Amino acid sequence: MPDVFAERTQRSQQRLQATEADALVLFPSTNLFYVSGFEEHPAERHLLLFVPSQGDPVFVVPDMYGEQITEESWVPDVRTWSDGDDPLSLVNDVADEFDLRGGRILVDDTMWALFTQDLRRALPDATFGLASEVLEPLRMRKDGTEIEALRRAGEAADRASVEVRELGEEAIGMTETELAAEIESRLADAGGDEPAFGTIVGSGPNGAKPHHGHGDRKVGYGDPVVLDFGAYVGDYPGDQTRTVVFAGDPPDGYEQVHQAVLEAERAGVEAVQPGATAESVDRAAREVIESYGYGEEFIHRTGHGVGLDVHEGPYIVEGNELELEPGMVFSVEPGIYLPGEFGVRIEDLVVVTEDGCERLNDSPRTWQSL
Amino acid sequence: MPDVFAERTQRSQQRLQATEADALVLFPSTNLFYVSGFEEHPAERHLLLFVPSQGDPVFVVPDMYGEQITEESWVPDVRTWSDGDDPLSLVNDVADEFDLRGGRILVDDTMWALFTQDLRRALPDATFGLASEVLEPLRMRKDGTEIEALRRAGEAADRASVEVRELGEEAIGMTETELAAEIESRLADAGGDEPAFGTIVGSGPNGAKPHHGHGDRKVGYGDPVVLDFGAYVGDYPGDQTRTVVFAGDPPDGYEQVHQAVLEAERAGVEAVQPGATAESVDRAAREVIESYGYGEEFIHRTGHGVGLDVHEGPYIVEGNELELEPGMVFSVEPGIYLPGEFGVRIEDLVVVTEDGCERLNDSPRTWQSL
Numbered sequence: 001m002p003d004v005f006a007e008r009t010q011r012s013q014q015r016l017q018a019t020e021a022d023a024l025v026l027f028p029s030t031n032l033f034y035v036s037g038f039e040e041h042p043a044e045r046h047l048l049l050f051v052p053s054q055g056d057p058v059f060v061v062p063d064m065y066g067e068q069i070t071e072e073s074w075v076p077d078v079r080t081w082s083d084g085d086d087p088l089s090l091v092n093d094v095a096d097e098f099d100l101r102g103g104r105i106l107v108d109d110t111m112w113a114l115f116t117q118d119l120r121r122a123l124p125d126a127t128f129g130l131a132s133e134v135l136e137p138l139r140m141r142k143d144g145t146e147i148e149a150l151r152r153a154g155e156a157a158d159r160a161s162v163e164v165r166e167l168g169e170e171a172i173g174m175t176e177t178e179l180a181a182e183i184e185s186r187l188a189d190a191g192g193d194e195p196a197f198g199t200i201v202g203s204g205p206n207g208a209k210p211h212h213g214h215g216d217r218k219v220g221y222g223d224p225v226v227l228d229f230g231a232y233v234g235d236y237p238g239d240q241t242r243t244v245v246f247a248g249d250p251p252d253g254y255e256q257v258h259q260a261v262l263e264a265e266r267a268g269v270e271a272v273q274p275g276a277t278a279e280s281v282d283r284a285a286r287e288v289i290e291s292y293g294y295g296e297e298f299i300h301r302t303g304h305g306v307g308l309d310v311h312e313g314p315y316i317v318e319g320n321e322l323e324l325e326p327g328m329v330f331s332v333e334p335g336i337y338l339p340g341e342f343g344v345r346i347e348d349l350v351v352v353t354e355d356g357c358e359r360l361n362d363s364p365r366t367w368q369s370l
Numbered sequence: 371m372p373d374v375f376a377e378r379t380q381r382s383q384q385r386l387q388a389t390e391a392d393a394l395v396l397f398p399s400t401n402l403f404y405v406s407g408f409e410e411h412p413a414e415r416h417l418l419l420f421v422p423s424q425g426d427p428v429f430v431v432p433d434m435y436g437e438q439i440t441e442e443s444w445v446p447d448v449r450t451w452s453d454g455d456d457p458l459s460l461v462n463d464v465a466d467e468f469d470l471r472g473g474r475i476l477v478d479d480t481m482w483a484l485f486t487q488d489l490r491r492a493l494p495d496a497t498f499g500l501a502s503e504v505l506e507p508l509r510m511r512k513d514g515t516e517i518e519a520l521r522r523a524g525e526a527a528d529r530a531s532v533e534v535r536e537l538g539e540e541a542i543g544m545t546e547t548e549l550a551a552e553i554e555s556r557l558a559d560a561g562g563d564e565p566a567f568g569t570i571v572g573s574g575p576n577g578a579k580p581h582h583g584h585g586d587r588k589v590g591y592g593d594p595v596v597l598d599f600g601a602y603v604g605d606y607p608g609d610q611t612r613t614v615v616f617a618g619d620p621p622d623g624y625e626q627v628h629q630a631v632l633e634a635e636r637a638g639v640e641a642v643q644p645g646a647t648a649e650s651v652d653r654a655a656r657e658v659i660e661s662y663g664y665g666e667e668f669i670h671r672t673g674h675g676v677g678l679d680v681h682e683g684p685y686i687v688e689g690n691e692l693e694l695e696p697g698m699v700f701s702v703e704p705g706i707y708l709p710g711e712f713g714v715r716i717e718d719l720v721v722v723t724e725d726g727c728e729r730l731n732d733s734p735r736t737w738q739s740l
Contacts, residue, residue, distance in 0.1 A: 016431070025491035040581075041554065041567075041568070042480070043680050044674075044682075044685075063669050064581055064669050065581055066578075066709075067578075067579055067709060068579050068581060068582065082669065082670075083669075083671035083687050084671065084687055084689050107483045108483060109482060109483055110412070110482045110484065111483040112477055112479060112480045112481065112482045113477045113478060113480065113483075113486050113498075113500060114479045114480065114500060114502075116483050116486060117498070117499075117500060128483075128487070129487075130483060130484060130487060132484075136401050140504045151576070176428060197411075198411070208437075209408075209434075209438050210434040211434055211435055211438060211439055212438065299433050299434055299452065299453075300432075300434050300452075300453050301453035301454065304414075310415060311414050312414075317453050317454055318453070318454035319454055336687050337434075339437060339642040350612070369424075
């Protein structure tokens with residue numbers, strides 16, 4: 001069946017052969033979706049896909065999933081077990097058929113210890129690595145359909161971004177949680193399915209905690225507010241950050257900090273081109289922030305890849321010498337965090353093109369409300 | 371600091387000593403929340419909590435989380451690493467301090483292979499087990515506050531259940547997805563936070579797939595519709611299933627199938643008492659369905675524990691000889707699935723009491739609309 005999922009499986013198998021690994025073993029994850037077309041959340045029952053280096057893949061799944069997987073996935077060989085049975089007897093059959101007992105097996109990076117422990121017990125002579133060895137290089141290079149989906153998710157985030165910025169003084173007195181609901185509702189109106197991650201609304205000092213979600217603090221006059229949000233459109237997410245003062249005068253020093261982050265973001269994006277390393281993009285953004293004297297306050301990497309996962313390769317971080325290639329999609333999101341005062345982060349997604357990059361977001365980046 | 375999380379940590383440490391294990395290593399999960407009070411989704415950065423069998427626990431976390439974890443968790447020893455650093459050097463420090471190199475380490479059951487692989491590399495002489503060895507017995511026995519939270523989640527599900535049933539003929543022509551949105555909106559109105567899992571609306575033949583979510587199929591006259599839903603209220607979820615015909619005459623045989631499931635559910639609930647085994651509850655429900663001649667069509671276990679996770683121990687399944695104890699909470703949810711025709715499932719949560727059990731749901735279980 002020559003669909004996109006079957007083609008990806010074939011390419012995975014070529015890479016398995018090239019790296020002398022014998023099989024991928026996946027469980028419910030974006031990797032599983034990427035090669036099989038079947039989407040599910042992880043759960044406590046053994047639901048495994050074996051992709052041997054040669055031959056057809058085999059699903060081992062709870063029998064309540066049998067019909068559904070046969071319908072939704074291209075994989076024809078779906079073997080089921082019932083509650084009360086031991087799923088490892090099916091695992092042992094597959095291991096024998098594909099001669100995996102002394103092999104090198106790449107397990108899904110997010111596979112639960114509950115399942116890797118069982119695989120290790122069932123196959124004590126096998127050696128284990130991670131599926132990303134084979135799948136990350138494939139997944140990092142997005143095809144045209146994937147980029148188009150990411151573009152649509154970017155447009156939804158842009159639209160929500162503009163509308164939320166337009167709240168202006170209306171946002172004053174709203175709690176962070178209310179503002180987050182406002183953002184999520186506008187993302188939905190703009191064509192988004194569900195939020196791609198926990199929406200961040202970090203007002204005032206909460207903005208200095210990069211992974212603060214949202215809470216009961218009310219947005220006040222002059223508060224810088226970090227807004228980090230995005231929704232899935234189909235299978236691909238948006239991810240955008242803006243830092244806005246909805247009304248009133250910002251705190252001393254804020255304008256310069258915002259300017260530094262804005263310039264750093266631009267410098268990062270300008271450094272993106274085929275052949276540049278991931279770390280060179282991090283350095284380009286970081287140097288700007290250092291030149292403003294805030295190097296110590298930029299406490300995270302500059303970005304992360306975005307695809308079926310909101311965080312995936314390539315990571316834009318010191319030490320990552322990976323050379324960028326057309327089709328890679330990632331965030332550029334420098335920030336400055338002043339504990340007890342405020343934070344500023346500006347984030348856009350870019351896709352590497354033949355001669356530079358294309359931004360997938362283009363909503364206003366100023367700190368002023370509209 | 372004598373809060374509930376610190377007390378749970380102490381009890382975990384007593385069990386570590388009793389089972390001759392040297393440490394728990396947790397990552398973002400409900401186990402982590404249970405002992406530390408810190409709640410986060412899993413992600414690609416090393417965020418680990420080491421709970422040694424004696425002494426204070428240690429967090430190893432990305433520095434962007436440092437401030438937040440110090441605020442939200444009772445654990446005083448929070449060590450941070452920066453993007454671009456190697457988090458394993460902190461892991462090695464902790465391993466030396468707690469003398470874990472040749473020890474027995476229980477890793478979080480849901481810990482990603484990405485992290486267990488690193489732990490195995492850093493500690494090649496250690497042996498590994500699962501944290502549930504120590505934590506599942508603790509988590510299965512809910513305290514009064516937890517049961518009260520589960521009761522509130524049950525009430526929210528009950529209220530939504532009644533309101534949705536009252537749609538009657540209004541539901542005819544709605545897609546499953548629209549009906550799911552309707553349920554989720556009523557759960558929110560009833561005090562629910564977010565859906566506890568993907569709401570299931572399985573109409574007509576889709577009801578025969580126990581894990582069908584919802585799709586574009588429209589509810590028709592006479593369609594049996596499996597509705598499986600629940601919302602978190604605070605940290606604890608609801609989980610209820612009803613099978614309803616909104617309007618029109620059901621298919622031949624449906625009434626008897628519904629009656630069989632209803633009686634099986636009642637028999638399961640009546641079998642719940644302290645000292646009874648988990649599998650005896652499964653058998654009690656299964657025998658009723660077998661007596662109706664549908665044993666082969668009841669293709670899953672009778673239930674699962676519910677707590678911080680929607681699926682956790684105790685599992686109500688053949689082979690589980692665990693003896694029930696007061697404070698255990700789980701679902702009783704027999705079903706009959708006729709591929710290509712329809713399915714019926716009825717599910718309630720119960721909490722084991724000193725002399726039997728209390729149902730946490732009590733909305734109507736008939737198949738008729740109201």
